[in-house]
Amino acid sequence: MMDRVILAGFGGQGVMFLGKVLAYAGMGADLELCWIPSYGPEMRGGTANCSVILSDEEIYSHVIDYADAAIVLNKPAYDKFAPKIKPGGVLVVNSSLAKLDKVREDITIIQIPATDIANEIGNSSIANMVCLGALLPTMKLVDLQKIEKAMNELTGKKRPQLLETNLNAINRGMEFIQE
Amino acid sequence: MEKVLMKGNEIIGEAAIRSGCKLFFGYPITPSTEVVEYLSKHLPPKGGTVLQAEDEIGAINMCYGAACTGSRVLTASSSPGVSLKQEGISYSAAVELPMVIVNVNRCGPGLGGLGPAQSDYFQSVKGGGHGDYRLIVLAPSTAQELYDFTMQGFDLADQYRNPVLILTDGFLGQTMEPVVLKERPEPPKVDRSWVVDGAKGREKRILASYSLTNEIGEDNNLRWEKKYKNIQEKEQQWEEFHTEDAEYLLVSYGTTGRICKSTVLNARKKGIKLGLIRPITLWPYPEKAFIPYKDKVKGIVTVELNTGQMIEDVKLAVECKMPVHLYRRQGGMLPNEHEILDYVEDIFSLTAVEEV
Amino acid sequence: MEKIFARSKGLTDVAFSFCPGCTHGTIMRLIAEVLEELEIIEDTIGISPVGCAGFCQNFFSCDFIGAPHGRAQAVGIGVKRALPDRTVFTYQGDGDIAAIGTQHAIHAAARGEKITSIMVNNAIYGMTGGQMAPTTIEGMKTSTSPYGRDNILDGAPMDFPKVIANLEGAVYVASVSVDSPKNIKKAKEAIKKAFKVQQAGLGFALVSVLSTCPTNWGMTPVDSLNWLRENMMPIYEMGELKVTEEVEAL
Structure with a gap:
């Protein structure tokens, strides 16, 4: 079993962090995994993206041609990565920043106003976590429990408050799906 | 054994530290920079030295000097930087110095781009610099191998008194994968009777590669050739x-x-x-x-x-x-x-x- | 009979192979005497360059490493960083240190590397047969400046010790000559101080020594010493160019 996930948005939207949360969730669950940043000469600004592969068997190729799922936090990220989802895959779109006109029919598109929800919670920078919550139920190899554990490792010790905010955001994302 | 999630380039640094490498000389170049950054943070607290040289030429020659003392030494760079190092690598091969050189291959020729490439294959395996010499070249394909081969590289370098090149790329270097931090293998028993560390209670030693006569030159070439043949016989891995x-x-x-x-x-x-x-x-x-x-x-x-x-x-x-x-x-x-x-x-x- | 002069223990039995009148031998002897007097022969690692100066590895009785052309200081820094309690010195010609190896010299000084560099300035590339060096003086004929060095085309000769003296990490910089007994004495004092600076861990020390190259200058040994006095000493600033307070206190 394998989850191949693309995460994309503006620099500063916490795309790399989102990837790390998934990666550490995989570590905690003793899965095979790769966290692959797109890297370039520009350190700041522009589009940021990374990919995470989680697998319960050895990962050979870590080049993602088509992903099982993606989270796109803005319109340019949507335009770039919507075609990169394999048929039957899942695409979570931050609809606060990406209004879609034409959409693919062969994938599940979850449009969630993540930035608006994040603002409601009182922290605009956690739209990434809201989207993660929306994606989580469809992932094969990680669940909320594993994410919580990873989050605890990444931020818990140093910034317990941030941990709570993030988990709150993830829950809001999950609730949105249930609604 | 401890399992960690780290970037490939950082893993090289960690493996070097755990291999007993105490000295790193380098110069920043994308996509290899995390190696020097990681070591800058983690090597000095363990009593080692990281020196950011004036350029790649300086860095490789500092490695040359440090290796002459028998110390384990590392440098890391990417293609254009490795081109600059070639003169020093040739000298290091001639003086038969153990050292590990990392090339995080980016595409070229010229400045090229930062993406993964294997365009330095010829440079790596056919000599690279002037003169007829060989480096032992290891090609990892996972983060775990970056760790394992860096460790192995130091041992091979010591065992054969020869520079070892780790040929990787930015894709491996930037990817994070779980790595088991295996214990350092038993280091090979090596002869250190050639090192230059001050002629206390012994004859003076000279480590240099100038051959005064053609006869001496040929003798040297034959000696190196014999070593290379021995390595070819014993060290093929796939x-x-x-x-x-x-x-x-x-x-x-x-x-x-x-x-x-x-x-x-x-x-x-x-x-x-x-x-x-x-x-x-x-x-x-x-x-x-x-x-x-x-x-x-x-x-x-x-x-x-x-x-x-x-x-x-x-x-x-x-x-x-x-x-x-x-x-x-x-x-x-x-x-x-x-x-x-x-x-x-x-x-x-x-x-x-x-x-x- | 009392023995009043002996070959320094800092030198091996190997006879100098330099051309008649070349002052490399004098300079090496001075360094050897300093190593002996400071009792550091067995703690010292010398770095030899490429060029005539490179032969020094055979003449000194301390350990030696042969560096690529211009890289002596980088090599020396590698040794010093690996073995901080040893004495490391480089012996380099003007072409080695002030042309092809400039970057290493400048940054060794800038970082205050605790090594000692001896620069031998004979205004020419000796071993390759007398080509123009960064230190060749205006109008001087060499095989690559057959009509005389043209300052418009080639620039004016570089007074390299002055360049180094500008850098904070260089704590002792001197320019000396071995053209007369009096100057040889001064040269030795400067060289000794440059090694003491290293022993005290104060920073980078450079001594430039003006030297002759009778063969490539096309002169007799005596004429070449005169030529050095008349043509080189006026354009290269002589004496101690930089002595920091800490060095002064040594």
């Missing part, structure tokens, strides 16, 4: 993947080596008997790997990130007994497993197999 019954072989190392494993599995699902030989030592080239397949396999495709460099060594290894083709991407682009299989099917006209 991995085989579904080769036992293979009718066709892929040959690929590093990043593309692991991509090819996915290709092999996909091919097998289609009934194509494809296997993979993944060279681990690029020098010595694992010629022995090909012996069982020389008269058995119908054809070979090398998969490379260059215009076809390793393919020459494959053709030599199989004595041109079968067709050897090349599938390559360049300029920082990576192939995916499907396009490699498409090429294999096409070049060997295997589309019929699918229908069988």
